[in-house]
Amino acid sequence: MDRRYKIAIIGGTGRVGRYVAAHAVREGYQVRMLVRDRNRLTYHDEQIKVIEGQVQELNTLRTLLEGCDIVINTFGQPAKEDPIYSKVTADLFRVMNELNISRYIGVSGASLTINGDKKNVINRIGASLFKLFFPKLITDKLLEWDIMLANKQIDWTLIRLPFVIDSLQSKRIKESLIDMPGTKITNQDIAAFIVSQINARTYVHRAPFISH
Template identity: 60%
Template structure:
């Protein structure tokens, strides 16, 4: 299987993004990352390119995605900032359509509830708590889901995550389309799951939960 093509990573200098970039290179892919400050890229490799810019700028997104076949979006914001997830995702999908790129993998929180979910009482309570504590973020995350779910051209997958631990330890990953099967997962295993599904059609146009 040809893994020599290029993957664009948004959030590549973040804790999950770094693991994704490393795993992608190990599997033979080339990687291009959007970074605000190139000095923050702590690892160098001849298969990693950096594009300096802001995710809010659509021209920077165009420069990032040019010649790529897959887009992985792990963009994150501090909870106090005005959330821009839905606008960022819309811009990415627009540029992907423009450049005829079809595969998109993004991440969201397990508190996102969509049609077809069958969450446990505890997880329903947790989702409601997030809506009370972070109403702006949750409203924007729902708007991001609306942007994705209406797009039938892009082969998107949105992975919903529990609490994330920064650890190199790996465990068996549990998956579900209707409820979060556990409470935690490591960045390492998120990266593994994402890279396993770059060419896997199992979750196209779906939003699986994953956890340990």
């Protein structure tokens, strides 16, 4: 894909999103980023166009995505809030279809278990505990997955993550389609992997695990 193309980032101020935005700019992409309050931005880059608004509003998403070619969704919520991941993804896909945008890259947690997974015992226990303590989140994440499966016209990729470590260090990234190969990964390496998938076809309509 042409590096002059524009990327729309949802969740660009979070632990992962801000690194994605910076990495994409370094790679030569044009970046637009949605924020709730621009006054709360902890960093500024003149090469990143900031759109202020709420992710729950369709018109805000239309403003963000207009003229873009790729959508990267790293939206996150505090655990105490009612999860809206499925709604955000459904709304994004709706607007992407309206605007004829085909490439979508999103993130989720390693606790998401889908058909075809072959998680080891420890990871199965971890996923079960996560479901026990955060049932609403897991239910919503499974609904989000169903929404993605139903949208084959969009070239989506969902990247499943372990614990995220704040670090600029880079290590070799392990990848798997059936189980989480490690317990952690740096946000710097997540950003690099996400941006590398813009032009890749390996994981279209798939949900790889990545870790160190």
